[in-house]
Amino acid sequence: MVGRFPVRERLQKFQICQEMDCVVCGAGVENIQHLFFECLYxxxxxxxxxxxxxxRTPATSIRGLMSNIRHSKHNSFKKGVLxxxxxxxxxxxxxxxxxxxxQFRCKQAGSIVGALNHELNVKRRGNGGKFVLLVVIRV
Structure with missing residues (x-):
């Protein structure tokens, strides 16, 4: 995420938008870090x-999550899946x-996982106690 999303903080800098509150939760300034990782939603x-x-990772920021992936003992395929x-x-x-x-409609957080499951078609199979993740990206 290179900082090019038209979030309200960025739009305000160009005087396109005067409001800076997060559209989803209303509790913080809508910037990339807030919208994708700090917003309650x-x-x-x-x-x-x-x-x-x-x-199982305590990380909640993009840097923390990427660091967790990079330093994990997962194979390269599972790292790619993550x-x-x-x-x-x-x-x-x-x-x-x-x-x-x-549209003034907000999806349930769980329905996002359903959309991801559909988008990525991720299937988990038991393999001698290990889980194998198979991913097919739908275009």
Whole structure:
């Protein structure tokens, strides 16, 4: 995320938008860090994703999550799955933000996981006590 999302903090700098409150929770300044990782809604989504993937990490920021992936003992495939899932999660949060802004509707945090499951078609299979994640990205 290179800081190019038209979040309210950035739009305010260009005098396009005067309000800076988060569209989703209304509790913080809508910037990239807040919208994707600090917002109460995004935090719930991340908790649901971690539970879905059985990913036990206390990290909640993009740097912390990426560091956790980089330093984990997972194989490169599973690391790739986690990175793709974070990207897809961010996209779903962005879609929800726009739906709140334009349609005044907010999805349940759990439904984001359902959308991710559909988007990524992630299947878990027991393999001698280990989980194997198979990912097919739908285009």
């Amino acid at each position: 995004s935090s719930r989504v991340l908790q649901e994703v971690k539970k879905w993937l059985q990913w 990175i793709v899932t974070l990207a897809a999660m961010s996209y779903q949060i962005w879609l929800n933000r726009n739906e709140v802004l334009w």
